[in-house]
Amino acid sequence: MSQFIKNSVACLSPVTKxxxxxxxxxxxxxxxxxxxxxxxxxxLRYGLIVTNMRDQVSWGLYISxxxxxxxxxxxxxxxxxxAYIYHFKPIHEIVLFGELMAVVAVTMCLMFVSIDMGRLxxxxxxxxxxxxxxxxxxxxxxxxVVLNGYLxxxxxxxxxxxxxxxxxxxxxxxxxxxxxxxSIPWAIGIHTVTAFLYNGLPSRPFWNASIxxxxxxxxxxxxxxALMIIVFQxxxxxxxxxxxxxxxxxxxxxxxxxxxxxxxxxxxxxFKEFYSNSIHLAPMKYVYLGxxxxxxxxxxxxxxxxxxAIAFIIFLQKRTRENILLLNIGCVLIFFGVYIEKGMxxxxxxxxxxxxxxxxxxxPSFTEKAISAGVFAFGAxxxxxxxKIAIPIYTGKxxxxxxxxxxxxxx
Amino acid sequence: xGILRKAGPLLGLxxxxxxxxxxxxxxxxxxxxxxxxxxxxxxDGIFPCSDCHADMEVNLHKRKLTEEHVKISKEFSHAADRQxxxxxxxxxxxxxxxxxxxxxIPFTKVELLCGQCHGTIFRDWKAGVHGKRTGQWNGKKVYRxxxxxxxxxxxxxxxxxxMPPPMHPWQITNHRIIKDQxxxxxxxxxx
Amino acid sequence: MTTKKNxxxxxxxxxxxxxxxxxxxxxxxTADASIWEAFFQKHFKEMTAADKVRVIKRLEEEYKEDYxxxxxxxxxxxxxxxxxGYGLDLSRCIGCRRCVYACVRxxxxxxxxxxxxxxxxxxxxxxxxxxxxxxxxxxYDPKKVPEDGHFYMPVQCQHCENPxxxxxxxxxxxxKEPDGIVVIDYNWCxxxxxxxAACPYxxxxxxxxxxxxxxxxxxxxxxxxGNRPRYRGVVEKCTFCIQRTRAGRYPACVExxxxxxxxxxxxxDPKSEIRYCIENxxxxxxxxxxxxxxxxxxxxxx
Numbered sequence: 001m002s003q004f005i006k007n008s009v010a011c012l013s014p015v016t017k018x019x020x021x022x023x024x025x026x027x028x029x030x031x032x033x034x035x036x037x038x039x040x041x042x043x044l045r046y047g048l049i050v051t052n053m054r055d056q057v058s059w060g061l062y063i064s065x066x067x068x069x070x071x072x073x074x075x076x077x078x079x080x081x082x083a084y085i086y087h088f089k090p091i092h093e094i095v096l097f098g099e100l101m102a103v104v105a106v107t108m109c110l111m112f113v114s115i116d117m118g119r120l121x122x123x124x125x126x127x128x129x130x131x132x133x134x135x136x137x138x139x140x141x142x143x144x145v146v147l148n149g150y151l152x153x154x155x156x157x158x159x160x161x162x163x164x165x166x167x168x169x170x171x172x173x174x175x176x177x178x179x180x181x182x183s184i185p186w187a188i189g190i191h192t193v194t195a196f197l198y199n200g201l202p203s204r205p206f207w208n209a210s211i212x213x214x215x216x217x218x219x220x221x222x223x224x225x226a227l228m229i230i231v232f233q234x235x236x237x238x239x240x241x242x243x244x245x246x247x248x249x250x251x252x253x254x255x256x257x258x259x260x261x262x263x264x265x266x267x268x269x270x271f272k273e274f275y276s277n278s279i280h281l282a283p284m285k286y287v288y289l290g291x292x293x294x295x296x297x298x299x300x301x302x303x304x305x306x307x308x309a310i311a312f313i314i315f316l317q318k319r320t321r322e323n324i325l326l327l328n329i330g331c332v333l334i335f336f337g338v339y340i341e342k343g344m345x346x347x348x349x350x351x352x353x354x355x356x357x358x359x360x361x362x363x364p365s366f367t368e369k370a371i372s373a374g375v376f377a378f379g380a381x382x383x384x385x386x387x388k389i390a391i392p393i394y395t396g397k398x399x400x401x402x403x404x405x406x407x408x409x410x411x
Numbered sequence: 412x413g414i415l416r417k418a419g420p421l422l423g424l425x426x427x428x429x430x431x432x433x434x435x436x437x438x439x440x441x442x443x444x445x446x447x448x449x450x451x452x453x454x455d456g457i458f459p460c461s462d463c464h465a466d467m468e469v470n471l472h473k474r475k476l477t478e479e480h481v482k483i484s485k486e487f488s489h490a491a492d493r494q495x496x497x498x499x500x501x502x503x504x505x506x507x508x509x510x511x512x513x514x515x516i517p518f519t520k521v522e523l524l525c526g527q528c529h530g531t532i533f534r535d536w537k538a539g540v541h542g543k544r545t546g547q548w549n550g551k552k553v554y555r556x557x558x559x560x561x562x563x564x565x566x567x568x569x570x571x572x573x574m575p576p577p578m579h580p581w582q583i584t585n586h587r588i589i590k591d592q593x594x595x596x597x598x599x600x601x602x
Numbered sequence: 603m604t605t606k607k608n609x610x611x612x613x614x615x616x617x618x619x620x621x622x623x624x625x626x627x628x629x630x631x632t633a634d635a636s637i638w639e640a641f642f643q644k645h646f647k648e649m650t651a652a653d654k655v656r657v658i659k660r661l662e663e664e665y666k667e668d669y670x671x672x673x674x675x676x677x678x679x680x681x682x683x684x685x686x687g688y689g690l691d692l693s694r695c696i697g698c699r700r701c702v703y704a705c706v707r708x709x710x711x712x713x714x715x716x717x718x719x720x721x722x723x724x725x726x727x728x729x730x731x732x733x734x735x736x737x738x739x740x741x742y743d744p745k746k747v748p749e750d751g752h753f754y755m756p757v758q759c760q761h762c763e764n765p766x767x768x769x770x771x772x773x774x775x776x777x778k779e780p781d782g783i784v785v786i787d788y789n790w791c792x793x794x795x796x797x798x799a800a801c802p803y804x805x806x807x808x809x810x811x812x813x814x815x816x817x818x819x820x821x822x823x824x825x826x827x828g829n830r831p832r833y834r835g836v837v838e839k840c841t842f843c844i845q846r847t848r849a850g851r852y853p854a855c856v857e858x859x860x861x862x863x864x865x866x867x868x869x870x871d872p873k874s875e876i877r878y879c880i881e882n883x884x885x886x887x888x889x890x891x892x893x894x895x896x897x898x899x900x901x902x903x904x
Contacts, residue, residue: 046811054810055798056804058798059799117792118792118795118834118835119791119835121641122791125773133774134771138796140796197796201800203799203800204799279730282736353735355735355804356723538875538878540879545852547852548852549681549868571698571747571860573699573744573747574700574702575699576699576740577702577740577741583716590816591816593814594714595816596703596819597703598703599707600818
């Protein structure tokens with residue numbers, strides 16, 4: 001027991017150490033978190049009235065961020081498949097960081113959902129056995145199951161890997177291999193279920209399209225890996241971890257496919273709605289063209305489309321996507337584009353026009369933005385700390401065994 | 412035999428009582444409803460009509476009234492091209508209305524008169540479907556006479572002032588709520 | 603079998619958790635058992651008769667403290683053999699909004715921030731009609747109604763037989779009662795607002811902040827599942843005036859309607875007014891293509 005505590009302290013101690021940029025970074029995030037926390041306290045005090053959500057648009061920035069981050073979390077699968085199924089070595093070396101990102105993203109998802117709840121004090125009502133979980137009827141109950149399951153899977157996998165690395169010279173993934181394999185469909189599952197959350201509502205024609213789940217997944221496989229490419233470059237710069245360009249380019253290549261599919265699916269949806277021109281076209285019009293003089297999403301939508309299109313061109317050719325500068329520009333464009341398209345661009349038009357035809361042009365309040373920024377800052381800090389713990393173990397600086405008495409776990 | 416004779420009045424009384432305390436309301440499309448609000452009152456001094464009309468000569472010509480009932484004559488808009496006073500009022504008995512077959516009815520049975528032309532509405536009304544609805548959905552229903560709501564001389568409802576529209580979503584804000592500045596319900600308190 | 607087992611598990615858990623939390627967390631000075639009782643209040647459908655008595659007593663005390671009025675909370679169950687249905691005569695409605703405010707008054711809706719369970723839509727005659735709701739407005743404000751060339755359609759909870767909101771709710775805080783009324787347990791709702799996204803009729807409303815009502819305007823005759831004052835952060839909706847209709851009365855909106863456009867009754871009683879409407883009028887239901895099967899019938903009387 002005391003050994004365990006000692007080891008834990010040893011693991012955690014790197015978190016407190018770093019150069020001045022590290023402290024600046026942590027301090028910056030800390031300020032943002034405090035900022036968000038301050039506004040969240042306001043929200044707890046007055047209620048969700050401090051947001052710009054109203055009965056007409058009852059979900060806003062929080063749920064948009066949630067939706068987007070489910071995608072980021074699901075994107076870990078893009079590393080898991082080449083790493084564990086195809087044993088592609090350059091990716092295998094970084095898959096752990098992708099899984100840690102999934103842990104962080106799911107945590108942020110859960111935070112956004114909690115923040116959006118009117119009665120967080122009653123959250124236990126949703127638990128099975130203890131509360132009255134409406135399973136399997138409610139898609140939200142499914143989402144609770146799959147998200148927490150995904151969190152558990154990734155925590156188990158990453159913890160196992162780090163623990164074994166720290167304690168044994170050699171180890172095998174075999175004991176948790178079934179869980180790793182399970183994480184692949186599960187990752188698809190979290191985004192599918194999240195899409196079904198919207199998809200299953202015939203009251204909202206904008207969401208009630210069967211193409212929604214594939215679109216979500218395609219979008220997820222763009223944004224998550226784009227974020228990873230950028231983050232991994234930072235990681236290899238600030239730590240002595242080796243991440244090869246080959247791994248990044250491989251991810252970029254996969255992203256290119258995903259972007260292509262994403263654009264194709266979006267085109268399909270646009271064609272279906274505009275060509276059939278039924279009364280369900282209204283939300284589509286609101287998003288792409290503006291509806292009766294209401295067009296506050298239109299510039300964002302087109303900015304997202306253009307960003308994704310440019311990124312697609314960059315990622316399509318080997319020559320351009322293997323140019324680090326262009327690669328990074330492409331990643332930023334994709335991240336931005338998908339954030340718009342699968343965030344606010346997906347959630348808000350579901351409510352505009354409302355079920356009784358009313359148009360309420362929602363745009364988030366300052367409080368919503370501040371709280372969201374706080375959650376993103378928390379996520380960044382959490383990931384930073386996780387890397388601070390993981391990297392020394394990964395690079396072999398932190399070991400709980402001496403080389404001579406290293407015990408080998410037979411595969 | 413003797414017992415029966417003795418019990419006769421008692422049975423009769425029971426019968427009368429049971430009729431009185433039995434179901435006071437019969438609903439359905441065919442039966443006439445029985446639970447009414449009081450018929451609308453006449454203006455002071457206007458009823459009985461015979462007070463004035465008893466000695467007056469009857470003028471059977473359709474015309475505009477210029478001395479009495481001017482207001483009624485002026486606002487009269489009940490199929491005005493075809494109708495006039497004596498389609499409903501009775502020249503020989505001013506205190507009664509008459510049906511098209513000549514039967515006289517009191518003002519409190521006006522629905523029989525209206526029902527002659529407005530048959531479908533009459534049928535709905537008997538079923539409890541036309542008109543303002545109060546009472547109990549599974550028990551006694553309060554019926555209103557046609558004239559409780561409609562002016563028989565100008566039956567179409569007048570326009571009324573609507574209650575305030577709902578607030579726009581952007582008008583619903585996190586402002587300070589002061590107890591005695593909470594908006595009042597325009598309909599007032601509950602009774 | 604499973605429900606029984608679950609119940610046991612829950613009870614044990616709650617007991618343990620309450621004891622544990624009480625031992626650890628409550629600051630001694632402010633220890634107030636009712637806070638924990640409120641926190642661990644069971645779902646309405648899981649309460650025993652004794653639970654209900656205890657919960658009602660506590661809620662009535664809470665309301666007394668909050669609103670300084672003696673509020674009675676009934677838990678009248680559904681009558682057997684009753685399924686409520688509602689009829690609305692589009693040919694009669696003049697859009698005067700008396701129903702909206704009678705409902706607000708009867709059902710203790712928040713005045714500030716404003717919540718109204720009934721939305722009256724105004725359509726232009728000759729437009730695409732009621733299927734294209736974007737043609738309608740609810741903010742019309744002329745001097746007099748009805749405005750020439752317009753017709754009106756009030757919309758409220760349609761009490762669907764196949765309610766999408768009930769399916770959506772992740773905590774079973776909303777459900778359809780045996781008499782067909784879709785109700786919410788305001789003490790079980792977690793405020794996720796998924797039901798609001800699911801409802802095709804805009805019938806569900808959220809308490810974005812603490813509701814406020816003038817003390818003298820509170821209706822003290824309430825039902826647990828109906829018009830008792832609500833909390834911040836929960837969803838509310840029309841309940842066909844459950845506190846009135848389960849006592850044989852008509853909903854407040856029916857009684858107030860000056861033109862008699864609103865009809866109400868028992869769908870299972872062939873002699874009821876609502877059955878008469880359905881059998882003798884040309885009725886339609888809003889957004890029938892969604893197969894929600896509302897028990898709210900629009901018709902055109904003459």
